[in-house]
Amino acid sequence: MTEIVETDVLVIGAGIAGVGVAAALAGTHKVAILERETQPGYHSTGRSAAIFLPNYGNDVIRGLNKASAPFFQQRDVGLFPDPLLNPRGSLTVAGEDGVEACEDFVRNGLGVEAIDIDRAIGMVPILNRDHIKAACYQADAWDIDVNALHQGWLRKATALGVELYTKCEVVGAKHIAGEWQVETDVRTFRATTVVNASGAWADVTAGLFGARPLGLTPMRRSIAVLPAPDGHDTRGWPLVDDVHEAWYIKPDGGRMFVSPCDETPVEPHDAFVDDMILAEGLYRFEQAVTIPVTRVESSWAGLRTFAPDRTPVAGFDSEVDGFFWLAGQGGYGIQTSPALSALSAALIGRQDPERAVEPLLAKLSPARFD
Ligand SMILES: Cc1cc2nc3c(=O)[nH]c(=O)nc-3n(C[C@H](O)[C@H](O)[C@H](O)COP(=O)(O)OP(=O)(O)OC[C@H]3O[C@@H](n4cnc5c(N)ncnc54)[C@H](O)[C@@H]3O)c2cc1C
Structure with missing residues (x-):
């Protein structure tokens, strides 16, 4: 029975x-x-x-983010002995077509400051000076465990x-x-x-x-794991994203996660990477930096599911x-x-x-x- x-x-x-x-x-x-x-x-x-x-x-x-922050910041140490959040910071950069969007983000985002290109490149030395036309920074961005x-x-x-x-x-x-x-x-x-x-x-x-x-629509998002560029220690870098969400870099340990910010509607399934989408995203990333992508160590994809x-x-x-x-x-x-x-x-x-x-x-x- x-x-x-x-x-x-x-x-x-x-x-x-x-x-x-x-x-x-x-x-x-x-x-x-x-x-x-x-x-x-x-x-x-x-x-x-x-x-x-x-x-x-x-x-x-944003309302939910605000209401969630105290839970992370004043964690129950009995349940979570180690910090749930670790400071990361977030640098947003823009090419020629993103300058206005960057200014909008500074006006409307909480704690977002416009910074000059030198300071942005000082934070993340692989950024391509010929490509980046505007940048802004928010210190309030954390890695979540x-x-x-x-x-x-x-x-x-x-x-x-x-x-x-x-x-x-x-x-x-x-x-x-x-x-x-x-x-x-x-x-x-x-x-x-x-x-x-x-x-x-x-x-x-x-x-x-x-x-x-x-x-509800599941949308696939992919991430490539790249080794740290030669001669660079990525551990202290902020998250870096393109203002139009063409790509982002999330430093992780000594490596970099690079996402093409793909949002492909799919049926629910055990998500896997579409190599073509990843390659196109890595190409966009390469335009914004001074290093070529020579090796992808690994990659993964997951589903972000959105209501209309x-x-x-x-x-x-x-x-x-x-x-x-x-x-x-x-x-x-x-x-x-x-x-x-x-x-x-x-x-x-x-x-x-x-x-x-x-x-x-x-x-x-x-x-x-x-
Ligand atoms: C690449 C990527 C990057 C992301 N980055 C961030 C980020 O930086 N910050 C952030 O806040 N969020 C991020 N997200 C979003 C976040 O991961 C999701 O919003 C969150 O994990 C959703 O959690 P969930 O429990 O709803 O879904 P899931 O973790 O998918 O859990 C749903 C579970 O339901 C189970 N299930 C389904 N049907 C059945 C059934 N019939 N019977 C039994 N079990 C079933 C599945 O097996 C699954 O385990 C990211 C997502 C992706 C893919």
């Missing part, structure tokens, strides 16, 4: 979204997390560039009784007498609330529960009972995860979310697509 597991909240997906909300609900709710892969964090969460940029994203994202955040939340959740089921794919669901009966390839689960934290698969998952898809308005979705479905969306975090799902986890747990527990995020709730709600 199939084993039946009874719980209050069933979270689908063990990426940063699922694990974050499970940790926030643990202690007050009986929670189970279901993950199709053999390990949590295998998809987008394990493939991010791991950057916290307060100025990144639209107004709602994504693994420490994800694992810390997972430790908290399991210590408080949350069960994690890996190799457990949700394949169907029925709503019977106010309760979800959820079928996986191994067990059956019963719960009053289901949280759809299934990343790129969120619209597919919604279909299993009879909820209308919201038009590029704002995350967090809230109960307006038509399907007990079905909660936590999806569409795009390229900001790690840095916004503290605020999104906390507000989702509050809504699921029928509590008031923190004051700071209240004005954002309607803009995050799936009802905005009704």
Whole structure:
């Protein structure tokens, strides 16, 4: 006979979204997390560039960034012994066609200062003086220790009784007498609330529960790992990006991650690099620097999943009972995860979310697509 597991909240997906909300609900709710892969964090969460940029994203994202910052800065040292954020800084550069955009960014970004080309090249000596026509810098940009955040939340959740089921794919669901009966390839689960934290698969998952898809689109993004250029120590370099998002460099250890900033709409899948897209992106990068790309050590791709308005979705479905969306975090799902986890747990527990995020709730709600 199939084993039946009874719980209050069933979270689908063990990426940063699922694990974050499970940790926030643990202690007050009986929670189970279901993950199709053999390990949590295998998809987008394990493939991010791991950057916290307060100025990144639209107004709602910036609100979530602001609400998330104290969690990172005043971390719970019992859960996260090492800092979750390490200073990086962010340098934005522009070619001929980006000077105005750079000026706009200085006007509208918080803590963004225009700097001269000499200072920019002083920070990152491989920048090509013939190409760069404007530059600006924000000191408030950090590397995020994504693994420490994800694992810390997972430790908290399991210590408080949350069960994690890996190799457990949700394949169907029925709503019977106010309760979800959820079928996986191994067990059956019963719960009053289901949280759809299934990343790129969120619209597919919604279909299993009879909820209308919201038009979430997974977009592939690739990263190439390059060795440090000869004679350069990249460790102290800031993040460097092109103002039109044609490429970016994220220093990592002694190497450089270079992304072509691709955003190719794809079906949800285990993402892999398109060599042609990567080559085109590396070509754009080469125009802005003085070094040729002679060797790509490795590369990877992941999916950044966006709602049509590029704002995350967090809230109960307006038509399907007990079905909660936590999806569409795009390229900001790690840095916004503290605020999104906390507000989702509050809504699921029928509590008031923190004051700071209240004005954002309607803009995050799936009802905005009704
Ligand atoms: C290249 C790249 C760079 C990025 N850089 C940054 C950055 O610098 N800063 C930042 O904040 N964000 C960044 N992001 C975005 C961030 O990684 C994502 O927003 C975030 O990881 C999304 O987390 P998630 O938990 O929703 O999705 P995921 O981590 O993909 O987790 C969803 C999980 O659901 C599981 N699942 C799906 N369907 C089912 C099912 N039917 N049954 C069981 N399990 C299922 C999947 O297996 C998966 O593990 C980046 C993303 C990429 C790809």
